[in-house]
Amino acid sequence: GESVGLHLPTLSVQEGDNSIINCAYSNSASDYFIWYKQESGKGPQFIIDIRSNMDKRQGQRVTVLLNKTVKHLSLQIAATQPGDSAVYFCAEIGFQKLVFGTGTRLLVSP
């Protein structure tokens, strides 16, 4: 089976709850941030992005918040569904280099 998430922090939620996944980034010069979702056995899938001149961006059921003061990024998923179960990780781009976090596993129970 898929072992990519073996040592990841895990967030367990009930179906219908809102989920908040957090990410601390390292480079204060990073100007572009992306959230990816990776389901078991698949490659990472783009969810939503945000530039450093914004502090909030909304998509369909997802919201990304950026706090540059404390170098913190969060992904909020509204009305979490079983299909949202996956590993989520953030990525930052600074100086044309993409740096990935190690990820958080989201488990959604019915």
Added chain:
Amino acid sequence: DVKVTQSSRYLVKRTGEKVFLECVQDMDHENMFWYRQDPGLGLRLIYFSYDVKMKEKGDIPEGYSVSREKKERFSLILESASTNQTSMYLCASTGAGAGRETQYFGPGTRLLVL
């Protein structure tokens, strides 16, 4: 939709074998990347390419080489596979310039070296 494909989903090779991993993207993207993904370590960049016949080392290039003869195709080569190269290999591509930095990933190749 962007489509990035990888030649194999699962691969089993023996130590010392030469291994080729192929990646093809259909969006005319300039930039292509190879990563490996291991538990607890996240994605680590092996090599990337900004143009045909151009390559740059990433963070962990040792034991790997790459080839980009055509814009849509980026190959990762393990000259002599070793057991510590057992991993999930992910290819990604992106356009050039501001607003096109999002990397689109292929489905991954899980390589087992015995």
